[in-house]
Amino acid sequence: MKRILYLSCLVLIFLAVSYLAGCSTAPSHRPTVEFTKAPSPSAKGQFPNWQLPPQELETVIYERALAGKIHAEKVKRTAHGTTGALYLVTEDEVTGKELKWKLKKMVPGWLDSFNTSFRKELAAYEVQKFFLDPEDYVVPTALPICLPRERYLKIVGYAAASLEGTNCVLCLASTWLVDVTIPDTLYDESRFLADPTYAYYMSNFNILTYLIQHRDAKGGQFLVAKDDNRRQVFSVDNGISFGFWPYNFFIQQWDTIHLPALRQDSIDRLRKIQRRDLDRLEVIVQMEKDENDMMKPVPPGENMNPKSGATYIDGTLQYGLTRSEIDDLWERIQELISEVDSGNIQVF
Numbered sequence: 001m002k003r004i005l006y007l008s009c010l011v012l013i014f015l016a017v018s019y020l021a022g023c024s025t026a027p028s029h030r031p032t033v034e035f036t037k038a039p040s041p042s043a044k045g046q047f048p049n050w051q052l053p054p055q056e057l058e059t060v061i062y063e064r065a066l067a068g069k070i071h072a073e074k075v076k077r078t079a080h081g082t083t084g085a086l087y088l089v090t091e092d093e094v095t096g097k098e099l100k101w102k103l104k105k106m107v108p109g110w111l112d113s114f115n116t117s118f119r120k121e122l123a124a125y126e127v128q129k130f131f132l133d134p135e136d137y138v139v140p141t142a143l144p145i146c147l148p149r150e151r152y153l154k155i156v157g158y159a160a161a162s163l164e165g166t167n168c169v170l171c172l173a174s175t176w177l178v179d180v181t182i183p184d185t186l187y188d189e190s191r192f193l194a195d196p197t198y199a200y201y202m203s204n205f206n207i208l209t210y211l212i213q214h215r216d217a218k219g220g221q222f223l224v225a226k227d228d229n230r231r232q233v234f235s236v237d238n239g240i241s242f243g244f245w246p247y248n249f250f251i252q253q254w255d256t257i258h259l260p261a262l263r264q265d266s267i268d269r270l271r272k273i274q275r276r277d278l279d280r281l282e283v284i285v286q287m288e289k290d291e292n293d294m295m296k297p298v299p300p301g302e303n304m305n306p307k308s309g310a311t312y313i314d315g316t317l318q319y320g321l322t323r324s325e326i327d328d329l330w331e332r333i334q335e336l337i338s339e340v341d342s343g344n345i346q347v348f
Helices: 002-023 054-066 118-130 149-156 189-194 196-211 264-271 275-280 325-341
Strands: 070-077 086-090 100-107 144-148 168-175 221-223 233-235 285-289 294-296 310-313 315-319
Touching: 002 054, 054 070, 054 086, 054 144, 054 168, 070 100, 070 149, 070 196, 070 310, 118 149, 118 168, 118 315, 144 149, 144 285, 149 168, 168 264, 196 233, 196 264, 196 325, 264 285, 275 325
Parallel strands: none
Antiparallel strands: 070 086, 086 100, 100 168, 144 168, 221 233, 285 294, 285 315, 310 315
16 A cells, blocks of 8 residues: 555646746757748748638638538548547538538537637637737637537448537638648758748647647647748647646646747737736627527627636527636747846847
């Protein structure tokens, strides 16, 4: 018994040390970058790794999907991931364009579950908007949609209603990125110090993963552009984030700042944020049941439960961050700014 207690204490000490080590914002060493500025490599309105621009996916394409003007052509399982994700090929009947999506369905009866957190995926997408232009987005566009059970049945072969009293399967559709790959090495410090374009995109990535406390760095979660001259970095799976506990301590996570320097423009944008600006993250998506027992998106209303980021009451569903998660996000923003101001993190 004493030996078991001793081993248990060692495990707890190890976890505590690992946790505290991960709480540090700035890197432990500070090599100096060889440049003072990194001009944007992204041409305005150009999205070489996106099927369509994010704004178009959020508005026009989403409206067509909800109106039934985008039809499923085929579906397959993704090559990576543990959440049962599918990829879906659809055709937009207005343009005839084929679009590819990663599709995750909600676990029936679970508004928010381990490794399949729609609300955190949606929040990660929204957080990047505070400090990045659309051309620099790190997280692909994610859209909630409730597919009719009979339609989902034809696509997948089985379908249970996701929410009590409804007749649809709630899914999160994330746009499929193009001309990207899983990197052999995600971060090369020597290249970061010498290559402004490489540093530009790595900065976008690390600020985002730090702010959302991304804690799922296993293979396939991060992708990079195949064009090595503009190696944009993407985070495509963000369900284990915003303080999720426990997580895998035995691989390097990106919930801290690993880079010796960050983009000045991103830090300047974060400085302009006020605490009340983050309140919109409380209700990112609201859906309501219609006369056909289908869940349809509506403008976000008053938060029905600030202590829960996923709430379903009387046919109304809300997804967002809890107030405590938003408070943590605010603190991380302030801590990052403080580290820059103290000189612990350089800017370019």
